[in-house]
Amino acid sequence: MTKLKDIAARLGLSPATVSRALNGFPEVNEQTRQRVQAVARAMNYRPNQIAQKLVSGRSGMIGMILRSPVDVATDPSFFEMMTGLSSRLADYDMDLVFHASSAEDEVAPYRRLVAKATLDGFILNAPTVDDQRIRFLTAAGVPFVVHGRAGTGMPDYPFFDIDNAALARQSVALLHDLGHRRIAMLNGPANYAYAAQRLKGFHAALAAQGLTAPSRFVAHDRLAEDYGQRAAEKMLADAAPPTAFLCASTLIAAGVLRAARKAGLSVAGDLSIIAHDDAIPQFRAVNFEPALTVTRAPMRDACGPLTDKMVHLLDGVAIQDLQTIVSADLIVRQSTGPVRAGQQGRWNETGVLAD
Amino acid sequence: MTKLKDIAARLGLSPATVSRALNGFPEVNEQTRQRVQAVARAMNYRPNQIAQKLVSGRSGMIGMILRSPVDVATDPSFFEMMTGLSSRLADYDMDLVFHASSAEDEVAPYRRLVAKATLDGFILNAPTVDDQRIRFLTAAGVPFVVHGRAGTGMPDYPFFDIDNAALARQSVALLHDLGHRRIAMLNGPANYAYAAQRLKGFHAALAAQGLTAPSRFVAHDRLAEDYGQRAAEKMLADAAPPTAFLCASTLIAAGVLRAARKAGLSVAGDLSIIAHDDAIPQFRAVNFEPALTVTRAPMRDACGPLTDKMVHLLDGVAIQDLQTIVSADLIVRQSTGPVRAGQQGRWNETGVLAD
DNA sequence: TTGTAAGCGTTATCAT
């Protein structure tokens, strides 16, 4: 490994000057800089990150911790995030360190790693409504950024989130415009903040139209195809079945499509489906049959901002300048259409036809 | 952050003595050691890993790189490995660094990280028959250990693997003892080393009994339920269908079970199924209906040995002392049974009944 | 048994 001293010796300079030249300090002679850079390249010089870290006091390592049984079973989004984040962090010469927590104690690895004090910060994903990890890290005073946000208001930590309430509103608006009055929701697990936010937006949007969705037409579960199918089958068997489904993920929508097929219902002829699409490469909503109408917010798009926020946070930027909420795009495709004639009856509070 | 110097000052000792006391050097006075340890604990001392790394020349970071489109789509085993490995590495105060490679160039992240020279080594999973990553790392002289092994012989790198050929033999032996003569194989993707090894063992075991499995009864694909179902349906539609399936994973077996159900075949009455079980917590073979007969080798069991091998490798232990092949357990449950009377006819080379 | 001092490779603070 060639080091600063080697370059310095080769050029008859001091290590300090070489360091300055390489790090773009303005005071160094332009000629010197050229020579230094040339030699550095020739000698295939790479700064020793460990040494840099020792002096800077930073490790350049950011932790991301998998909730072991939960996240794995749920969906491939954790991987998607890890992949995007590691690639973005690499641009800053930083690394993503992986750990996993067990179901018994989600906070344990954070405690351990904070005690070791070897990481610069953490990136959290999929916060729950009352997230223990956030509680702990806040109390410990350790830097972290969140993909999503735990409450419904403005938290006191950096985050990047999509406007989940708005997304539910957009979906309901589209369906309402198409004449749908009985809209069911297949949401994610109730303890997740995003699910709570969407649920709130969903009910608010319905209420604004004078509609309701009785509790048996709102389901919460893992983002899985099986869940979508089972829940849809059950709801469609109702005396006053929904004419449209709002799904928390494309995977759930796939399940609803199966249920529709089994029931002999055409989508969007008899039934409309709209899903939220994280745009995970493995599940392309466009390739669905019929192509899915979605609210689309690629999960991958969060990785750049989250990484930048992390770096800025470590650089001392104020938290309120590191909070972002973006909106999802509504993309209308073939899985939504006008409600079938005679199906515009709305639900009353108990879920039977109102008039 | 309390440091060595602080403890030293508090006790009127030198940092050197404190360091020795904490690191268990034999020469320090036992009383001194006690006092040092007490104070260290009281002051909540944690050695600065960065500083330790600078002097030791090691980073304490091990890389694991996801093959982005491939591994994610394939199965949850990458997560399983990451989880186990990160936990084992933590025992050595080491960390697992995550990166992802793209389909275009699997070796790219290795090149980048090797150039940065910030990792101590790599752990590779699921090697292919001719693995480019292994080629590169070997050429680069970078320490790595492999879960699995690329060739069929003894490689020149540390690895931990199960005896895939033996596992296929065990399965065939069991089925043969039950009278099965037409055994199909639903293997993993052909380019993976483990699949090649199992295929070889499968054919060898059949040949030893004077049996064959014509190519249309041997399939290769991702370890997915859909694949299992489709492949089994196709094979079962044959004029001389297999009476038993050997599946590369429990997920594939789940697909075969669906196919059997659709075809109205009872397992194990009409059809026997045996699978290899990596014992990933999310997919419990015992809970299958009927409970699956498997060759079982928990993937998690590889994590401890792999971590130890990595550490030993870095400590200079010879490679030939770091190569392990373990055998899988054969666990007979309800999915295998005696062949149905009149179904013992064997295949000839073309896959029609021999006699 | 303990202390002193050098060193790991880099950056930052003084001088010059």
Add this chain to the structure above:
DNA sequence: ATGATAACGCTTACAA
């Protein structure tokens, strides 16, 4: 514009 020198926190000869 460049060079000495100290510093980051720890380990390890070498001295005492």
